[in-house]
Amino acid sequence: MSDTGAGVVLLGGGVVGLTTALLLRHRGMAVTLVERARAGTEASWAGAGMLPPGRAVQSESAESRLRSFSFECWPKLNELLWRLTSEDNGYRECGSILLADTPGEAAAEAMRWQRDGVAAEALEGADLRRRIPQLKTKWSAATWLPEFAQVRNPWHLRVLQSACLKAGVMILEQAGEAVLEQHAGRITAVRLSDRTLVPTAVCLTSGAWTGMILERFGITIPIRPIRGQMVLLQTQPGWLPHVVESGRRYLVPREDGLILVGSTEEDAGFCRSTTVSGVRGLLEFACDLSPELQSAPVVKTWAGLRPGTPDGLPFLGLVTGFENLFAGAGHFRSGLQMSAGTAEILCELILTGRSPLNLSGLAFDRFVVADMRGPSCER
Numbered sequence: 001m002s003d004t005g006a007g008v009v010l011l012g013g014g015v016v017g018l019t020t021a022l023l024l025r026h027r028g029m030a031v032t033l034v035e036r037a038r039a040g041t042e043a044s045w046a047g048a049g050m051l052p053p054g055r056a057v058q059s060e061s062a063e064s065r066l067r068s069f070s071f072e073c074w075p076k077l078n079e080l081l082w083r084l085t086s087e088d089n090g091y092r093e094c095g096s097i098l099l100a101d102t103p104g105e106a107a108a109e110a111m112r113w114q115r116d117g118v119a120a121e122a123l124e125g126a127d128l129r130r131r132i133p134q135l136k137t138k139w140s141a142a143t144w145l146p147e148f149a150q151v152r153n154p155w156h157l158r159v160l161q162s163a164c165l166k167a168g169v170m171i172l173e174q175a176g177e178a179v180l181e182q183h184a185g186r187i188t189a190v191r192l193s194d195r196t197l198v199p200t201a202v203c204l205t206s207g208a209w210t211g212m213i214l215e216r217f218g219i220t221i222p223i224r225p226i227r228g229q230m231v232l233l234q235t236q237p238g239w240l241p242h243v244v245e246s247g248r249r250y251l252v253p254r255e256d257g258l259i260l261v262g263s264t265e266e267d268a269g270f271c272r273s274t275t276v277s278g279v280r281g282l283l284e285f286a287c288d289l290s291p292e293l294q295s296a297p298v299v300k301t302w303a304g305l306r307p308g309t310p311d312g313l314p315f316l317g318l319v320t321g322f323e324n325l326f327a328g329a330g331h332f333r334s335g336l337q338m339s340a341g342t343a344e345i346l347c348e349l350i351l352t353g354r355s356p357l358n359l360s361g362l363a364f365d366r367f368v369v370a371d372m373r374g375p376s377c378e379r
């Protein structure tokens, strides 16, 4: 069976693929989303849903530009989702406390955020304890970000999928491995086990698996899975009012008292298991922040595979050497936050060939001439 009305074909139904599919369809395109397994069950489901703020769309740094652009896109996306589904995706402005070792560190961190146009305040001693009374007293300095938001991953994915279906996106799940056929720099067909799609354009939104798809064309891009483990605890609703972060670890409270404790960063290939040392480390971290958590029930543990890149930033735009093959993949630790902006950018690129944001630092070929000592995923 050959489907010539497939329109734009997206490969991958995580948060990036679903959001891009929705925006393209909303702009009048025919859209087919092909998902190898089940949509919304990989990294996008596993994440904590933290959405750091940003207001520096003109920044020198690609990270700050995309974070800021995305932050500004979220309200519009939420409005569209609500209009289509009337379902809650758990988006809340909850504020975040970034713990610091010294007051000087907290002040410097606050200034860094303020330079990005974000409200930020350094807190010490009693002020910090007023915000988070549960914290162990050894923590005496932090930066307070009142605009920091969160979304509830499983809810957001469910709402996105429901909005896509209502808007008329064709979602093909359990599709197995798609085979892309090319001729003279164009993808001419997407072969699935039961049909062939004839696309106007193809967009790879395949997270940690994107490199494997491109390898078939002899293109190497350094995206690899970086495992993140997570522990879910139950506390009383409202017990922890804000996100608390210490380095790369954090507590993210949901309204019903659930608390996500995250996360590890491990190079374990495509293995999604949790481990004794991973879970133990997260529990020790949580109890070190607040000994009260020692009696909290453990609800669940899981792990997800972040799409890691050497600089922690996604590949965004046209794939080098192609006219109609795009990609939005490699968002590492920030794919939920950056999904709203990424989808706007991909949508505009596919429809008009122009990006609403300066994409330098996110281009496809940025590692081709770079020193490839191997991805460290540090930034």
Ligand SMILES: Cc1cc2nc3c(=O)[nH]c(=O)nc-3n(C[C@H](O)[C@H](O)[C@H](O)COP(=O)(O)OP(=O)(O)OC[C@H]3O[C@@H](n4cnc5c(N)ncnc54)[C@H](O)[C@@H]3O)c2cc1C
Pocket: 011, 012, 013, 014, 015, 016, 017, 034, 035, 036, 037, 038, 039, 040, 041, 042, 043, 044, 045, 046, 047, 048, 049, 050, 051, 176, 177, 178, 205, 206, 207, 208, 209, 210, 213, 227, 228, 229, 230, 262, 263, 303, 304, 305, 306, 307, 328, 329, 330, 331, 332, 333, 334, 335, 336, 337, 338
């Ligand atoms: C523990 C953890 C905590 C995190 N916390 C946060 C956070 O607080 N804030 C934040 O912004 N980000 C966070 N992240 C990062 C974020 O989850 C990811 O960057 C984001 O989900 C990537 O989205 P994606 O759609 O690119 O990938 P995925 O969600 O992995 O989706 C990719 C999809 O593509 C499909 N696929 C793969 N190959 C093919 C193929 N050949 N054909 C068809 N389909 C294919 C897969 O099955 C999958 O469904 C976290 C991640 C983890 C693991």
